Amino acid sequence: MVPEKFLKPYDPAATEPSLYTQWEQSGFFNPDKLPDQIERTEPFTIIMPPPNANGSLHAGHALFVTLQDIMIRFARMRGNKALWLPGADHAGFETQVVYEKKLEKEGRSRFEMEPRQLYNEILEFTLANKSFMEGQLRQLGASCDWSRELFTLDERVIKTVYGTFKKLGEDGLLYRGKRIVNWCPKHQTSLSNLETIYQTRTEPFYYFQYGPFVIGTSRPETKFGDKYVVMHPDDERYAQYSEGQKIDLEWINGPITATVLKDEAIDMSFGTGVMTITPWHDATDFEIAKRHTLDYEQIIDWRGKLLPVAGEFAGMNIKEARPKMVEKLKEKGLLVKIDEKYTHEVPVCYKCEREIEPQIKAQWFVTMEPLAKKALAAVDAGDVRILTENHNKIFHNWLENIQDWNISRQIVWGIPIPAKLCSKCDGGFVDIDDTMHGVCPKCGGKLVQDPDTFDTWFSSGQWPFATLGYPDSPDFKEFYPTSVMETAADILFFWVARMIMLGLYRTGDVPFRNVYLHGIVRDAKGRKMSKSKGNVISPLEVSNEYGTDALRMGLIVGNTAGTDMNLDPRKIGAYKKFANKIWNIARFLLENIDEIDITAPFTATDSERRAQMQAIAQDVTDDLENYRPYLAAEKLYHYLWDVFASDLLEESKPIFKTGTPEEVASRKRLLMQNFADSLKLLHPFMPFVTEEIWQSLPAVLRTQDMLMVERWPIVK
RNA sequence: GCACCCUUAGCUCAGUUGGUAGAGCACACCCUUCACACGGGUGGGGUCAUAGGUUCGAGUCCUAUAGGGUGCACCA
Numbered sequence: 056m057v058p059e060k061f062l063k064p065y066d067p068a069a070t071e072p073s074l075y076t077q078w079e080q081s082g083f084f085n086p087d088k089l090p091d092q093i094e095r096t097e098p099f100t101i102i103m104p105p106p107n108a109n110g111s112l113h114a115g116h117a118l119f120v121t122l123q124d125i126m127i128r129f130a131r132m133r134g135n136k137a138l139w140l141p142g143a144d145h146a147g148f149e150t151q152v153v154y155e156k157k158l159e160k161e162g163r164s165r166f167e168m169e170p171r172q173l174y175n176e177i178l179e180f181t182l183a184n185k186s187f188m189e190g191q192l193r194q195l196g197a198s199c200d201w202s203r204e205l206f207t208l209d210e211r212v213i214k215t216v217y218g219t220f221k222k223l224g225e226d227g228l229l230y231r232g233k234r235i236v237n238w239c240p241k242h243q244t245s246l247s248n249l250e251t252i253y254q255t256r257t258e259p260f261y262y263f264q265y266g267p268f269v270i271g272t273s274r275p276e277t278k279f280g281d282k283y284v285v286m287h288p289d290d291e292r293y294a295q296y297s298e299g300q301k302i303d304l305e306w307i308n309g310p311i312t313a314t315v316l317k318d319e320a321i322d323m324s325f326g327t328g329v330m331t332i333t334p335w336h337d338a339t340d341f342e343i344a345k346r347h348t349l350d351y352e353q354i355i356d357w358r359g360k361l362l363p364v365a366g367e368f369a370g371m372n373i374k375e376a377r378p379k380m381v382e383k384l385k386e387k388g389l390l391v392k393i394d395e396k397y398t399h400e401v402p403v404c405y406k407c408e409r410e411i412e413p414q415i416k417a418q419w420f421v422t423m424e425p426l427a428k429k430a431l432a433a434v435d436a437g438d439v440r441i442l443t444e445n446h447n448k449i450f451h452n453w454l455e456n457i458q459d460w461n462i463s464r465q466i467v468w469g470i471p472i473p474a475k476l477c478s479k480c481d482g483g484f485v486d487i488d489d490t491m492h493g494v495c496p497k498c499g500g501k502l503v504q505d506p507d508t509f510d511t512w513f514s515s516g517q518w519p520f521a522t523l524g525y526p527d528s529p530d531f532k533e534f535y536p537t538s539v540m541e542t543a544a545d546i547l548f549f550w551v552a553r554m555i556m557l558g559l560y561r562t563g564d565v566p567f568r569n570v571y572l573h574g575i576v577r578d579a580k581g582r583k584m585s586k587s588k589g590n591v592i593s594p595l596e597v598s599n600e601y602g603t604d605a606l607r608m609g610l611i612v613g614n615t616a617g618t619d620m621n622l623d624p625r626k627i628g629a630y631k632k633f634a635n636k637i638w639n640i641a642r643f644l645l646e647n648i649d650e651i652d653i654t655a656p657f658t659a660t661d662s663e664r665r666a667q668m669q670a671i672a673q674d675v676t677d678d679l680e681n682y683r684p685y686l687a688a689e690k691l692y693h694y695l696w697d698v699f700a701s702d703l704l705e706e707s708k709p710i711f712k713t714g715t716p717e718e719v720a721s722r723k724r725l726l727m728q729n730f731a732d733s734l735k736l737l738h739p740f741m742p743f744v745t746e747e748i749w750q751s752l753p754a755v756l757r758t759q760d761m762l763m764v765e766r767w768p769i770v771k
Numbered sequence: 772g773c774a775c776c777c778u779u780a781g782c783u784c785a786g787u788u789g790g791u792a793g794a795g796c797a798c799a800c801c802c803u804u805c806a807c808a809c810g811g812g813u814g815g816g817g818u819c820a821u822a823g824g825u826u827c828g829a830g831u832c833c834u835a836u837a838g839g840g841u842g843c844a845c846c847a
Contacts, residue, residue: 061806064807064809065809248843248844249843253843253844253845260847270847271846271847272847273846273847274847285847321846321847322846322847324846325846325847326846326847329847330846330847331847332847333847337847338845339845339846339847340847399845399846399847400844400845400846445775445776446775448774448775449774449775449776449841449842449843451774452773452774452775452842452843453774453842453843456773456774456843456844458844545842547842548842548843579782579783579796580782580783581783609795612784612785612794612795613783613784613785613786613794613795614784614785615784615785615786617776618776618777618784620783620784621783621784623782623783623795623796625795625796625797626783626784626794626795626796628795628796628809629794629795629796629809630795631809632807632809632810633809634809635807635809635810636806636807636809636810638806638807638809639806639807639809639810640806640807641806642806642807643806643807644806645806646806647806677787678787681787683787685785686785686786686787689785689786689793689794692794693793693794700806700807701811704806708805
């Protein structure tokens with residue numbers, strides 16, 4: 056009567072893989088192949104944030120898989136056409152950095168490789184990781200439609216991205232300009248503002264005699280070529296000096312003639328209120344130089360070494376040169392004083408944490424303000440709803456102060472920028488189908504292919520409509536705008552904001568209606584997981600040990616939208632016990648209930664118990680509709696353990712022994728129907744154990760072979 | 772500088788629209804009684820950071836203070 060397997064504790068490892076295979080082979084992951092009992096015609100769509108195909112899935116991936124799978128399974132059971140479209144990200148810079156580390160270990164360097172060779176090696180590496188990663192997504196139970204899977208370097212995606220690039224050019228929102236960029240001397244590429252982080256450092260701040268002035272600086276090594284000295288026009292201390300005044304003075308490598316400038320960018324309260332400027336290596340200085348139409352001179356080369364302008368210091372690394380030139384200035388009597396306790400924020404590369412060296416470089420920039428305005432309007436109009444209110448505010452704050460976006464990267468691993476550069480006039484032209492035939496339309500010079508690639512986020516920002524086949528595929532028409540974008544809160548600007556902006560720009564409509572953001576998964580002590588700290592919790596290992604269902608519950612319960620969570624393996628252990636608890640409830644029911652009559656009338660008590668279940672079902676449904684999976688999961692846990700098992704089952708034992716036939720029939724029906732509903736409600740959270748039990752339940756309770764496509768208890 | 776968040780049981784955290792505080796782990800004692808020891812039972816432990824305010828009623832709303840944290844943009 057009771058299947059053999061129920062006589063032993065629940066064994067996730069022996070159960071889960073075959074269930075996934077069963078689901079996948081059913082074809083129901085594909086919304087076009089769902090059973091005809093669909094009751095809701097409107098689609099429910101989630102585009103999966105494509106994981107970077109450069110390593111194993113981490114705890115954050117497990118969290119997003121769980122959240123999105125809950126939403127999708129819920130929608131599917133309610134009868135929506137549920138589409139969860141998976142993908143894999145080539146992750147340009149990220150992957151190239153990973154691969155460079157691998158090269159370093161092998162004693163190789165990308166700078167000694169042919170670009171084509173490097174590209175092919177990274178491609179091979181990425182594709183291997185991609186298929187590995189797809190297996191891991193399956194292990195986590197992701198019920199996504201593999202038949203629609205896309206890779207960010209697929210031709211369709213590139214074509215879409217090129218179309219957007221071209222349109223931006225035509226609309227005057229794209230420009231190529233020599234501007235200050237964030238240059239990483241290690242990775243030899245420019246980075247967007249978002250790819251730099253600030254570190255607080257305490258460094259010496261030097262005061263030097265510069266003619267009649269004392270100037271302050273934390274970066275003496277940039278000062279070789281400084282021949283402009285700037286002060287605020289309203290600064291009375293320097294009222295005697297006038298704009299354009301020439302002053303002869305002694306400087307590092309001999310006498311120079313400096314020119315006085317007045318500019319309101321100067322902070323009178325900082326240092327001495329006087330500074331010299333280095334337009335090539337500082338954004339503020341660059342702006343001042345632009346306003347006064349000054350010359351720009353490069354002092355530091357692309358690898359962080361001083362150029363010939365530094366005289367005897369030429370060729371030296373800037374770090375090495377700094378103390379030496381301070382020493383020289385001291386000998387010349389030009390060092391006034393040193394403040395050793397100067398604390399400031401230093402921009403560094405978010406990957407290698409080397410100091411960013413601002414450099415002037417010709418790059419492609421997107422004018423963001425018009426795009427940002429439309430995105431803000433769409434959010435304010437409610438076309439996109441951002442959870443939580445907190446992130447809504449952060450989103451506004453960033454978009455209201457947006458800066459132009461450098462989308463060029465000097466790396467090979469990415470989508471090539473479809474542009475030609477003129478070797479003669481230095482112009483840059485969007486030229487996707489080689490319509491210019493290698494001749495510069497401006498000066499007639501020879502055109503060469505732009506060697507740069509796009510910032511990954513430029514293509515990722517177009518992911519929702521690129522994956523759905525904009526502009527005329529049936530999928531785009533049916534599934535766009537998508538229902539929810541569920542992703543990590545820390546890529547709100549990198550990705551979410553840009554998807555909204557580019558989606559609106561290209562398609563005229565928002566890419567998704569709702570944004571659900573999850574926080575970072577930290578270790579049990581609240582520390583960020585990292586390989587160097589050795590505190591990484593591998594979701595796959597946890598899944599192997601406790602089961603995927605337990606992992607999913609541990610990730611969900613108590614994890615509110617937008618906040619970080621601490622993941623303690625012991626918590627997951629607790630949910631493994633829960634899976635076993637449900638397993639034993641099933642065993643009890645199957646042992647004690649050989650036949651049920653689902654038309655048997657309920658006793659007064661059982662009628663109440665049944666109503667209680669329906670109230671729970673309504674509650675859970677409301678929670679899921681309103682993106683509160685953490686509450687729904689906890690309620691189901693509580694109901695099954697403390698109400699169903701502890702109360703219902705216990706009070707049923709005497710009924711089965713001494714109750715009247717009517718009482719027994721009522722109770723059997725109650726237990727079975729409440730349990731069946733509980734399994735349905737719990738299925739999105741714990742898909743494996745619920746499915747496994749479901750298929751052993753009496754046929755009279757089931758309308759489908761699989762719980763995955765059963766009807767949700769509450770249909771409205 | 773601009774913006775934002777957090778402070779609830781020993782620890783890590785929930786608490787959806789305001790109505791006499793919950794989970795996991797940890798702790799104490801008891802129980803292998805026929806669904807389950809991946810179990811059951813009993814129990815200890817919180818004036819919900821502080822001070823005001825709104826309200827019949829506030830962990831939940833408002834103001835201020837203290838402590839902790841985050842994002843963005845910057846000073847040469």
